[in-house]
Amino acid sequence: xxxxxxxxxxxxxxxxxxxxxxxxxxxxxxxxxxxxxxxxxxxxxxxxxxxxxxxxxxxxxxxxxxxxxxxxxxxxxxxxxxxxxxxxxxxxxxxxxxxxxxxxxxxxxxxxxxxxxxxxxxxxxxxxxxxxxxxxxxxxxxxxx
Amino acid sequence: xxxxxxxxxxxxxxxxxxxxxxxxxxxxxxxxxxxxxxxxxxxxxxxxxxxxxxxxxxxxxxxxxxxxxxxxxxxxxxxxxxxxxxxxxxxxxxxxxxxxxxxxxxxxxxxxxxxxxxxxxxxxxxxxxxxxxxxxxxxxxxxxxxxxxxxxxxxxxxxxxxxxxxxxxxxxxxxxxxxxxxxxxxxxxxxxxxxxxxxxxxxxxxxxxxxxxxxxxxxxxxxxxxxxxxxxxxxxxxxxxxxxxxxxxxxxxxxxxxxxxxxxxxxxxxxxxxxxxxxxxxxxxxxxxxxxxxxxxxxxxx
Numbered sequence: 001x002x003x004x005x006x007x008x009x010x011x012x013x014x015x016x017x018x019x020x021x022x023x024x025x026x027x028x029x030x031x032x033x034x035x036x037x038x039x040x041x042x043x044x045x046x047x048x049x050x051x052x053x054x055x056x057x058x059x060x061x062x063x064x065x066x067x068x069x070x071x072x073x074x075x076x077x078x079x080x081x082x083x084x085x086x087x088x089x090x091x092x093x094x095x096x097x098x099x100x101x102x103x104x105x106x107x108x109x110x111x112x113x114x115x116x117x118x119x120x121x122x123x124x125x126x127x128x129x130x131x132x133x134x135x136x137x138x139x140x141x142x143x144x145x
Numbered sequence: 146x147x148x149x150x151x152x153x154x155x156x157x158x159x160x161x162x163x164x165x166x167x168x169x170x171x172x173x174x175x176x177x178x179x180x181x182x183x184x185x186x187x188x189x190x191x192x193x194x195x196x197x198x199x200x201x202x203x204x205x206x207x208x209x210x211x212x213x214x215x216x217x218x219x220x221x222x223x224x225x226x227x228x229x230x231x232x233x234x235x236x237x238x239x240x241x242x243x244x245x246x247x248x249x250x251x252x253x254x255x256x257x258x259x260x261x262x263x264x265x266x267x268x269x270x271x272x273x274x275x276x277x278x279x280x281x282x283x284x285x286x287x288x289x290x291x292x293x294x295x296x297x298x299x300x301x302x303x304x305x306x307x308x309x310x311x312x313x314x315x316x317x318x319x320x321x322x323x324x325x326x327x328x329x330x331x332x333x334x335x336x337x338x339x340x341x342x343x344x345x346x347x348x349x350x351x352x353x354x355x356x357x358x359x360x361x362x363x364x365x366x367x368x369x370x371x372x373x374x375x376x377x378x379x380x381x382x383x384x385x386x387x388x389x390x391x392x393x394x395x396x397x398x399x400x401x402x403x404x405x406x407x408x409x410x411x412x413x414x415x416x417x418x419x420x421x422x423x424x425x426x427x428x429x430x431x432x433x434x435x436x437x438x439x440x441x442x443x444x445x446x447x
Contacts, residue, residue, distance in 0.1 A: 009160070012158075012189060012192065012222075013157075013160050013169070013189065014160055015154075015158060015159060015164070015168060015169025020160065023160060024169070025160050045157055045159070048157065048159075048410065
């Protein structure tokens, strides 16, 4: 099993020179199994970078498969003086945006395993895709209720 | 009138060593005129503006936010704008009137479960919403504002801001005017960027005419240049332009400075340098071609 971090930042991507070593992309971790199976944990903006690399291989020929595990679409994490409550919305939106950009652009066959609420959430997002066609397949596999 | 660019990127923010000079934050531009603070779009660049405002000895109490459209990359910085949590602040928000949902409903939906822990009503600032259309004209302090419609899926507004000290035209998202991209009703894409009827040709001509009028004689035209020409050929229905298409609009509208904007998230600093050099070499005499970078400031010399 190989684990690779593609995005480690919380809340919002930070394109800042002083933060580049740990990285400014939001949550995305890829796990590759011994048989080559690919599991992706969360789809922050790091997912876009992973997608660019995957497109160099099987995915670029329209034959890639991956399983996506989403931890959550929102959470309350921190509080600072500026913000009475944490602001996690950008992570959520970017997570989904990255997913949709990749699925729509590269016509992936993608299996999403998640809580029912996340399935509804993704359905909603796909219904408002800002492009005219939906040339992709999104399989829902409902594991948890 | 002073213009500051806080976010230049299109589609989604990128944190990449080869993209830092032009910047990785999504669209946000600040216009300051006689103490009035006008903000164009609320991408992640708005968070940088917010941090800069916090460093001022005294912050403005009144802001005007002009939104071109509510696709994510243009509103994602909204909840990170610290003045939203100040009860002494008043924020006037302008955006396109749509039949599907109000501007307030759209933004409130983004700040609600399951997307966000905070409810919209938790914001402390006084928020006033103004839904406008194409051809709107109004004044924000010393700034005259005019709008037109851009050719973008589900429609987007374009803005012209004018004072005696300069004219800025802001068109961050628009395709060229070869085919009408769908508005409130989704149109299945036919595969070719060509107009399908006489009425569509008339609509395209009117849309382009209004955009040229909006940009006419501007000191600064900030214009969608997400694509290369090759990318445009592949994705003509995504509602974005190439740098050469942006230059042609700038030439036709006789602007002084073209500022390529809404950079593709894969575009490196080196590639942008090359794009600027190429378009400058092709440009009509008198047109300065530049690309927006984070921290760029524009001010007419007296």
